Amino acid sequence: MADDALTHIKQTYFAECEEQLAELESGLIAIADGDRDPETINAVFRAVHSIKGGAGAFHFDDLVRFSHVFETALDNLRSGRIEASPALTKVMLRAADTIADLVTATREGGAIEPSSYQSVLDELAALDANGGEAEEADEFADLGFEPIVVSFDDADMDAADGAVTADGRNLFTIVFKPLRSMYRNANEAGLLLRALGQIGDAEIICDDAELPVLQDLDPEESYLRWRIRLTTEDSEDAIRHVFEFVEDDCDLQIWPGHCDEPPAAVDPLAFLTSADDLPAIAQDGALANAEAQDRAVKIAPPIVHAAAPTIRVEIDRVDRLVDLIGELVINQAMLAQRFVELGVERGSPVALSLDEHDRLTRGIQNSVMAIRAQPVKSVFQRMSRVVREVAAMTGKSVRLDMEGENTEVDKTVIEHLTDPLTHMLRNAIDHGIESPEKRLAVGKRAEGSVRLSATHRSGRIIIEIADDGAGIDRGRVREMAVDKGLIAHDALLSDEEIDELIFHPGFSTAKEVSNLSGRGVGMDVVRKSIQALGGRIGIASRPGHGSIFTLSLPLTLAVLDGMIVKVAGETLVLPLASIVETLQPKADSLRGFGVEDKLILARGAVTPLIDVGLRLGYRAVHADPLGCVVILVESERGGRCALLVDAILEQRQIVIKSLEKNYGLIPGIAAATILGDGRVALIVDVDAVIAGHAGPHQSVQRIQPLQVSA
Amino acid sequence: MSMTILTVDDSRTMREMLRMVLSDAGFRVVEADDGINGLEKLRAEPPDVIITDINMPRLDGFGFIDEVRRDAQHRAVPILVLTTESDAEKKARARRAGATGWIVKPFHPGKLLEAIRRVAA
Numbered sequence: 001m002a003d004d005a006l007t008h009i010k011q012t013y014f015a016e017c018e019e020q021l022a023e024l025e026s027g028l029i030a031i032a033d034g035d036r037d038p039e040t041i042n043a044v045f046r047a048v049h050s051i052k053g054g055a056g057a058f059h060f061d062d063l064v065r066f067s068h069v070f071e072t073a074l075d076n077l078r079s080g081r082i083e084a085s086p087a088l089t090k091v092m093l094r095a096a097d098t099i100a101d102l103v104t105a106t107r108e109g110g111a112i113e114p115s116s117y118q119s120v121l122d123e124l125a126a127l128d129a130n131g132g133e134a135e136e137a138d139e140f141a142d143l144g145f146e147p148i149v150v151s152f153d154d155a156d157m158d159a160a161d162g163a164v165t166a167d168g169r170n171l172f173t174i175v176f177k178p179l180r181s182m183y184r185n186a187n188e189a190g191l192l193l194r195a196l197g198q199i200g201d202a203e204i205i206c207d208d209a210e211l212p213v214l215q216d217l218d219p220e221e222s223y224l225r226w227r228i229r230l231t232t233e234d235s236e237d238a239i240r241h242v243f244e245f246v247e248d249d250c251d252l253q254i255w256p257g258h259c260d261e262p263p264a265a266v267d268p269l270a271f272l273t274s275a276d277d278l279p280a281i282a283q284d285g286a287l288a289n290a291e292a293q294d295r296a297v298k299i300a301p302p303i304v305h306a307a308a309p310t311i312r313v314e315i316d317r318v319d320r321l322v323d324l325i326g327e328l329v330i331n332q333a334m335l336a337q338r339f340v341e342l343g344v345e346r347g348s349p350v351a352l353s354l355d356e357h358d359r360l361t362r363g364i365q366n367s368v369m370a371i372r373a374q375p376v377k378s379v380f381q382r383m384s385r386v387v388r389e390v391a392a393m394t395g396k397s398v399r400l401d402m403e404g405e406n407t408e409v410d411k412t413v414i415e416h417l418t419d420p421l422t423h424m425l426r427n428a429i430d431h432g433i434e435s436p437e438k439r440l441a442v443g444k445r446a447e448g449s450v451r452l453s454a455t456h457r458s459g460r461i462i463i464e465i466a467d468d469g470a471g472i473d474r475g476r477v478r479e480m481a482v483d484k485g486l487i488a489h490d491a492l493l494s495d496e497e498i499d500e501l502i503f504h505p506g507f508s509t510a511k512e513v514s515n516l517s518g519r520g521v522g523m524d525v526v527r528k529s530i531q532a533l534g535g536r537i538g539i540a541s542r543p544g545h546g547s548i549f550t551l552s553l554p555l556t557l558a559v560l561d562g563m564i565v566k567v568a569g570e571t572l573v574l575p576l577a578s579i580v581e582t583l584q585p586k587a588d589s590l591r592g593f594g595v596e597d598k599l600i601l602a603r604g605a606v607t608p609l610i611d612v613g614l615r616l617g618y619r620a621v622h623a624d625p626l627g628c629v630v631i632l633v634e635s636e637r638g639g640r641c642a643l644l645v646d647a648i649l650e651q652r653q654i655v656i657k658s659l660e661k662n663y664g665l666i667p668g669i670a671a672a673t674i675l676g677d678g679r680v681a682l683i684v685d686v687d688a689v690i691a692g693h694a695g696p697h698q699s700v701q702r703i704q705p706l707q708v709s710a
Numbered sequence: 711m712s713m714t715i716l717t718v719d720d721s722r723t724m725r726e727m728l729r730m731v732l733s734d735a736g737f738r739v740v741e742a743d744d745g746i747n748g749l750e751k752l753r754a755e756p757p758d759v760i761i762t763d764i765n766m767p768r769l770d771g772f773g774f775i776d777e778v779r780r781d782a783q784h785r786a787v788p789i790l791v792l793t794t795e796s797d798a799e800k801k802a803r804a805r806r807a808g809a810t811g812w813i814v815k816p817f818h819p820g821k822l823l824e825a826i827r828r829v830a831a
Contacts, residue, residue: 005730013723039767046720046765053794054723057816184779186788186810187829195828245811245828309747312722 012312013054017103020047022381024096029384032089038078045074051099060106062114063099066121070095073124082127091123097385163256169200169231172239175253177225182249184220193226195242200232229258315411318371325365326655332361333652333676362653369410369556376454376463377405379417383452386422390429397436397446398429403453409461410556416533417463417553420526424465424549425450427523432469432547442544444468456555460535463551472541474498480507499539503527534670536687552687562654562683563631564675565645568618572645573654573673573683580632580640582648585609585625598622600642602632611644615689616668633686641690656683713830714738716757718748718774719792720766724815728761731819737826745769749777752784759830760789761813764800772807779808788829792817 027044052067073092076082098117105112163171174196178189196202207225211217230239236254243252336354344351380402391398433439433448440446451466474495481487481501493501501507503523530537535553554560561576583602591599591606598609609630613619623644631643654673659666659682670685715737717728722743729739740755742748744766752760760778764771771791778784788810793801801812810829813822 009723009726009730012726016722042765043767046767049765050721050723053721053815056794057723057727059816184785185805185808186786191828191830242828245825248805 010058013058014103014107015312016054017051017107018378020050021096021100021103022378023047024099025093025384026381028089028092028096031084032086032093036084041074041078045071045078048074048099051103055106062111063102063106066095066099066102066117069121069124070099073127076127088127091120091127093388094120095124097388100385165231169233170235171256171258172228172230172232172236173255173258174228174230174239175225175251176228176243177251178222178246179249179251180220180222182246183222185246185249187246187249189224189226192242192246193228196228196230196239199234199238199242200230202231203229318368321368322372325361325368328361329365329653329655330674330676332358334678335676337676365653372411372556373408374411374414375406375408376414376417376461379414379421380405380452380454382418383421383425386425387429387450390426394430395435396429396433396448398433398448398450400425401449401451403451404455407454407456407461408555409454409553413461413533413535413553413555416529420529420551421452421463421465423523423526425452428465428467428469428547428549432467432471434470457552461553461555463553464548465551466546466548468546471543471545471547472499472502472539474543477501495541499541502539503537560654560656560673560683561651562673563651564649564681565612565629565631566647566649567616567645568613568623570613570618571649571675571679571681572612573681574631574633574643574645575670575683575686576651578633578686580634582629582631585628585630585644587626590625598625600625600630602630602640602642605640607632607640607642609642609644610689612684612689613644613646616684633690643686643689654681654683712736712738713758714740714755715826716740716742716748716751716755716760717762718742718745718751718760718766718771719763720744721763724763724792727817728822731822735823745771745774745777748774752778752781756784757787759826760787761792762789763792764804772803775804775807775809790825790829 024044024047027040027047030040031044048067048071052064052071055061055063055067070092073082073095077084077088082088098120101112102117165171176189176192178187182189193202193204196204205227207227208223210225211223217223232238236256239254240247240252243250246252336358339351339354383402384400387398387400390396428450429448433450434442434444436446439448449468451464453464453466455462477498478487478493478501481498481504482489484507486501486504486507487493503526507522507524527537530551530553533553535551538550538552539547540550541547560573562573563576563579563582565572565574581603585600589601590609591601598611599606600609601607609625611619611622614622623646625644628644628646629648631645631648632640633643634640654675656671657673659669659672662672666682668685668688669682670688671683672680673683675681715732717725717732717739718741719725719728720743725741725743729741732739740751740757742751745762746769748760748762749769751757762771762774766774769777775789775791778787778789789808791801791804791809791812792815793804793812794815801809804812811825813825
């Protein structure tokens with residue numbers, strides 16, 4: 001076997017393991033929650049079975065051993081020998097965590113000290129008091145199907161002179177009579193005889209004495225019998241091996257030497273075999289009926305959830321495609337630009353072809369992006385383990401509910417979600433959820449609740465982590481911020497502004513850094529990693545009722561529907577997803593507010609009017625709104641704002657080029673793109689621009705200089 | 711003309727292993743990830759040999775074999791069952807359903823090819 005082929009299959013195996021582990025965990029959680037659907041238990045069993053199967057193929061012995069014990073326990077659950085109980089699901093969830101660890105260790109070429117999970121193995125084994133016995137019985141039953149090794153040493157000795165040729169080869173006589181069931185199972189006598197011919201020189205005589213006259217002939221009955229004289233270097237085992245598959249479907253007699261009759265003493269099997277066959281055949285009909293009914297039930301539902309066929313490709317290939325299509329989109333835009341410059345008429349055939357080409361290019365682009373999109377499920381499911389572990393370590397009782405697991409987002413975003421989510425969940429449980437006693441004392445259920453949800457909103461994915469814990473202790477946060485010199489002791493801060501303080505670098509409300517949420521990282525690291533994905537994080541907290549952390553992330557990191565605008569001579573792009581409407585401001589809809597701030601009456605609401613040029617530093621004074629264009633935008637927090645730009649140029653899809661990778665992070669700018677004419681245009685980070693103007697973010701901006709001086 | 715082999719297994723790993731060994735040996739390989747898809751593939755492209763797993767979602771190996779044998783057109787196609795050593799009872803059930811032979815997992819490439827030669831011309 002080629003090494004790279006094997007490596008590739010190993011990769012497939014580990015990728016599949018991840019899926020099986022997710023399936024295993026969600027199934028066990030469902031069972032813990034009272035799900036008794038046999039298919040759920042089956043799916044859980046299959047997951048472990050598959051992990052074991054592949055592990056066996058690669059000789060991952062620790063993994064095989066563990067999954068075997070786990071599988072046996074699951075099989076007992078499946079067959080009803082043991083019953084689901086909270087204690088049982090708890091052990092099984094621990095086993096699921098262990099098997100996940102084993103898979104990880106194996107993938108990384110390491111190992112886990114078996115003694116560290118011996119207790120889990122013991123508990124699994126203890127689930128079924130008769131487990132050991134069942135295992136033995138199983139192995140015993142197995143013997144019936146493996147070639148039964150019977151010692152013919154004595155017989156060989158007895159018949160020595162007649163059973164061995166002058167050149168030391170063995171002589172055997174074989175009588176082979178297929179039963180009807182052998183043909184029914186698509187075994188062919190001809191192939192078996194040929195196989196015999198391959199292990200030695202065979203002299204085959206067909207006995208057709210039982211063949212009836214034509215009108216009595218049942219075409220499916222077995223009438224023929226063969227007598228074979230075999231001269232071979234191999235032993236009797238090799239002969240039995242040829243008949244391995246049909247052992248129970250034929251009368252087979254083998255004896256050493258080339259005499260016509262078997263020595264009476266050496267044939268204990270012939271009797272056993274034929275006696276066994278009678279009940280087996282009689283059972284056939286009954287079983288077939290029972291199984292047919294069984295199957296009728298099994299076949300009916302599947303059509304409902306028939307899975308679409310899938311193929312697996314390396315992500316690199318998709319990424320190459322994404323890059324190429326990005327270039328294609330840019331090229332398409334440049335081509336369109338050339339057409340305009342050449343004065344090609346809009347309705348001319350060549351322009352129409354270009355339009356069609358544009359439509360197709362977008363189609364390809366969307367399809368490719370859809371390939372990269374994946375449900376957040378894979379990340380969400382990992383979180384149940386985090387919750388279990390943290391709950392166990394803190395002695396709290398916590399229930400995790402998930403919503404919107406099937407919400408899709410770009411793979412890269414998914415890959416970078418695990419760490420921030422893990423950290424936030426740890427925080428929510430460690431700092432948010434109270435101890436069971438405390439909860440009961442304030443009239444809450446002893447079991448805390450954490451809800452993890454995902455949904456699509458205005459072209460982004462919004463992930464919420466809500467807990468029903470104590471909420472942020474604002475007094476304490478304030479105290480700490482003052483202690484650390486982040487704010488002045490008499491600073492006037494709103495509740496929201498205090499909440500925002502927890503995102504400050506190095507800020508931690510835990511009286512001492514616990515080994516859970518602590519781990520040396522604060523919420524500022526979480527915020528940074530979310531920002532690196534083009535996302536934002538916010539918090540809303542109610543003392544005594546809990547906190548909600550909201551993450552807002554772009555669906556894809558590669559393309560954007562944008563509105564190209566002109567601001568103070570610069571070309572900028574506004575993400576279309578955040579735009580509600582555009583309007584020409586009229587004098588009577590404008591209001592002054594303070595020295596420099598302006599408001600505009602739009603859609604019946606007074607909205608802050610922000611001059612993008614002023615905000616980004618392209619000009620020093622607020623432009624006159626009259627003669628400019630107002631773009632009404634919605635931030636992912638739901639708030640509306642009006643952005644003032646000089647003019648709208650066009651609306652188009654743009655390919656995002658990272659500024660951070662090529663230049664550096666600029667506040668207020670999300671990324672850049674290359675326009676049709678080859679120039680670079682900056683993409684405005686609408687939320688940052690709004691946040692820089694008003695709302696809780698502003699206070700953070702104000703606080704930052706303080707922190708610098710501190 | 712080379713023989714076509716239909717492999718039915720919900721484990722991608724197992725399907726890929728089978729494919730590697732079988733295509734190296736010059737067989738054409740058609741894959742299905744459960745019994746229902748196996749039946750569809752079978753009808754679309756009659757194979758010379760079928761290799762099937764037992765534990766599968768939707769329609770398991772027993773049901774699949776039973777269904778194949780029920781179809782007059784495929785009564786004579788050899789079916790090899792992928793089993794583990796401890797699946798004695800399953801082996802017997804598969805045989806009653808109409809399995810031709812079995813391959814013990816984890817399989818050795820040589821043994822797999824030998825098993826195929828033993829059931830197919």
